[in-house]
Amino acid sequence: xxxxxxxxxxxxxxxxxxxxxxxxxxxxxGADLVxxxxxxxxxxxxxxxxxxxxxxxxxxxxxxxxxxAERPGGNPHLWLDVHNAxxxxxxIRDAMIDANSEASDIYELxxxxxxxxxxxxxQKVVDSIALIPVQNRKLVTFHDSFSIFAQRYxxxxxxxxxxxxxxxxxxxxxxxLVDAIRDQNVPAVFKEPQLNSRILELAAADAGVEVCTxxxxxxxxxxxxxxxxxxxDADELVRCLG
Numbered sequence: 605x606x607x608x609x610x611x612x613x614x615x616x617x618x619x620x621x622x623x624x625x626x627x628x629x630x631x632x633x634g635a636d637l638v639x640x641x642x643x644x645x646x647x648x649x650x651x652x653x654x655x656x657x658x659x660x661x662x663x664x665x666x667x668x669x670x671x672x673a674e675r676p677g678g679n680p681h682l683w684l685d686v687h688n689a690x691x692x693x694x695x696i697r698d699a700m701i702d703a704n705s706e707a708s709d710i711y712e713l714x715x716x717x718x719x720x721x722x723x724x725x726x727q728k729v730v731d732s733i734a735l736i737p738v739q740n741r742k743l744v745t746f747h748d749s750f751s752i753f754a755q756r757y758x759x760x761x762x763x764x765x766x767x768x769x770x771x772x773x774x775x776x777x778x779x780x781l782v783d784a785i786r787d788q789n790v791p792a793v794f795k796e797p798q799l800n801s802r803i804l805e806l807a808a809a810d811a812g813v814e815v816c817t818x819x820x821x822x823x824x825x826x827x828x829x830x831x832x833x834x835x836x837d838a839d840e841l842v843r844c845l846g
Contacts, residue, residue, distance in 0.1 A: 606707050607637075607700070612649060615823045618798045621648055632656040637703050639696060642668040643680035645821065664699050666692045676752060681820055684753035686726035686834065690719055725834055732838035733757045740845045744785055744793040746804050749820035753837075762788045765804050778807055785811035792844035798822040816844035 610631055613622045619641075629652055632638065638657050640646055642665030646653070657663060667675060667682045670691060675682065682688040697715035701708045733741065741759045743750055747766045754761045763784040765773055773781070785793065785807065792814040795801035801815070808815045817840060819833045827833050 606704065606710060612653070613646075613822075615825070615828075616798055617822060619646055619649075619821050623648065624652065629656055633658060635661045637661060637699055638663045639699070640665045641680055641683075642666060643675060643678055643682075645680035662699060662703060664695060666695050669695050676755065679748065679751055681749045681752055683830065684750060684820065684834075685756035686722050686729065687756070688752075689830065690722045693718055693722070721831060725831060729757055729834060729838045732842050733759065735842050736845045739789070740791050742788055742790045742845070744781070744790050744804075745818065746794070746796050746799050746801060749796070750794075750818065759841075762790055765807070773803060778803060781807045782810045785813055792816045794818040794840075794844070796820055796822070797824055814844060816840055 612624055612628060612632070613619045632653065633656060635657055638653060638661060640650075640653065640663065645667070653663065667680055667688075670682060670688065674688075683692060693715055697711050700711045704711075742762045743754055743759050744763045745761075746764065748761075748764045750759075751761050753759070763781050765777075765781060781804075784790070790811075790813060793804055793808045794816050795804050796818060798821075805815050818837050819827050823829070823833065827836050
């Protein structure tokens with residue numbers, strides 16, 4: 605209740621390609637603080653944000669606040685490691701205190717409560733992955749958003765459909781995907797709700813495996829928060845790979 609918060613990208617939108625209408629862009633003009641992930645995640649929005657945010661406002665890029673050595677391959681999806689999400693929270697806390705120092709005690713308290721939840725969440729994900737047989741801890745996803753998740757929680761990235769957002773795979777790419785699924789005995793592949801999964805579904809049908817769902821950088825009516833997202837993903841991995 606100390607801030608009016610709005611999202612430039614709506615629930616269900618693809619942050620890589622979303623183009624906001626003028627009414628949403630206009631909200632930037634009244635911003636005191638703009639929070640981005642950075643590392644190219646909002647490439648289609650970067651110029652819009654920078655050109656429409658007042659000079660008096662602060663723009664923070666959460667991923668870029670982490671040391672370069674902890675940004676593997678420049679992948680922007682750092683929050684899928686809960687340890688990184690905790691660091692994001694601290695950056696947001698500090699930025700809000702800078703913007704409204706008189707409420708610093710409240711921001712400190714709320715951030716600490718959330719950090720306590722994140723510690724429990726991280727253990728939940730670790731415990732869930734432990735339920736999956738080691739030979740089944742393999743990921744095939746639509747785009748390369750889960751490599752950091754896989755690295756943190758002990759899964760192997762076998763293949764992705766699209767190496768970068770908006771890039772259509774060739775027939776040869778699709779065949780390589782099918783071969784990888786078969787050769788690696790991958791139990792299931794994972795689509796993302798905000799992305800067109802037709803090619804992944806075709807490859808899964810050819811390989812005879814199930815198509816399941818993981819959330820990475822978009823929410824919806826079913827998964828409405830970061831905590832929900834990580835819990836859903838952990839449970840879905842157990843359901844489909846266990």
